[in-house]
Amino acid sequence: MSTETARTAPAARAAAPGALNGKVALVAGATRGAGRAMAVELGRAGATVYVTGRTTRESVSEVGRPTETIEGTAELVTAAGGTGIAVRTDHLEPEQVRALTERIDRDHGRLDILVNDVWGGDHLLDFDTKVWEVELAKGLRMLRLGVETHLVTSHFALPLLIRRPGGLVVEVTDGTAEYHREQYRGNLFFDLTKNAPIRAAFGLAKELAEYGGTAVCVSPGFLRSEEMLGFFGVREENWRDAVAKEPHFAIAESPAYLGRAVAALACDPDRARWNGQSLSSGQLAVEYGVRDTDGSQPDGWRYFIEVVHGGREATAEEYR
Incomplete structure (x- = not known):
């Protein structure tokens, strides 16, 4: 399908209400941002969605944003048409993750979609800082939050997911493989953290193939x-x-954009064609006829590759 054809494809290719009825999803790291949006859009398609994180109405994580909670996310999932279930989970604590997956097993006996979106390390980040100048504790904490959490979650959740063919694992990161091939993220710990989910999806694709599963990084x-x-x-x-204040913010997209793209991916019976790949919200939006809340289709990473770093004379609006 050509890009032009895809951009005019009917919205019916996006996730329809009820398309995920009977499916069970776990969105690990769903307190806010993209994680919350993906949980809501999976719920809008009818899924039962377990949403996890460390910030609840009773306790706040190190991120320090008390108004965004997993209970709030679960309520949004249910309001959208799914069933939202909030479970406070620190994904660095194996026994908490084990208990979470055992609960999903007891309640439903299945897991169809795993979204690994745990992060929460922006407050630790110092850009343009040499590895020997980074505060070591901060750097190592970033790796734990953005890499170890994903591995712990996959370790416990995947035995449940592979019980049925067709399981989907979505690793979430910041930046595509194409972008990372040419650009350094200005902090070695951060760069490693954001590259790891891309490689994890590649590896999980190999491990899930014999079970009819698909793994991607978005x-x-x-x-x-x-x-x-x-x-x-x-x-x-x-x-x-x-x-x-920031001219490149003109390409910005709402969290719902990725949420809609991931929900469409989850509903695609032919999603295995993406197995092991690094995908962007803009790429998936074109493929599935998804649009952002303002009706546009921003392609942020293409804009950064071609305009910001590539020197092409173009405006952000040309990439929306």
Whole structure:
């Protein structure tokens, strides 16, 4: 299918309400941002979605954002048409993850979709800092939060997922394999952390193939997360006001964009064609006829590769 054909494809290719009825998903790291949006959109398609994280209405994680909770995410999932179930889980604690997967097994006896989206390390990040200048504890904590958590979760969740053919694992990162081949992320610990899910999806694709499973890695573009909107002092309603401060924010996308793309992927009976690949929200949106909340189809990573780093004379609007 050509890009032009895909851009005019009917929205029916996106996830339809009820398309995931009877399916059970686990979105690990669903407190806010892309994780919350993916959970909501899987719920909108009818799935039962277990949402995990460390921030609840009773306790706050080291990220320090008390207004965004897993209970809030679960309620949004249910309001969208699915069934949201919040389970406080620190994915660095193996026994907590074991208990989580045992609960899913007791309650449903199946797991169809695993989304590994645990992160929460932005507050540890110092860009443009040499590895010998980084505070070691911060760097190692980033690796634990963004890599070890994914491995622990896969270790306990995948035996449940492979009981039935057709299971889907979605590793979530920041940046595509294509982008990372040419660009260094300015902090070695961060660079390793954001490359690891790409390789994890490749490896899991090999391990799941004999069970009829699919593993991919996805990345949003310049994400209008709650934290990023707060950084620029704007809200979702007036996000374009931040473009004056950061011109490249003109390519920004809402968390719902990736959520819709992942839900469409989960509903695709031919999704195995993506097995082991690194995918972006913009790429999936074109393939599935998904659009962002403003009706656009931003392709953030293509914009950064071709315009920001490649020197092409173009505006962000040409990539929406």
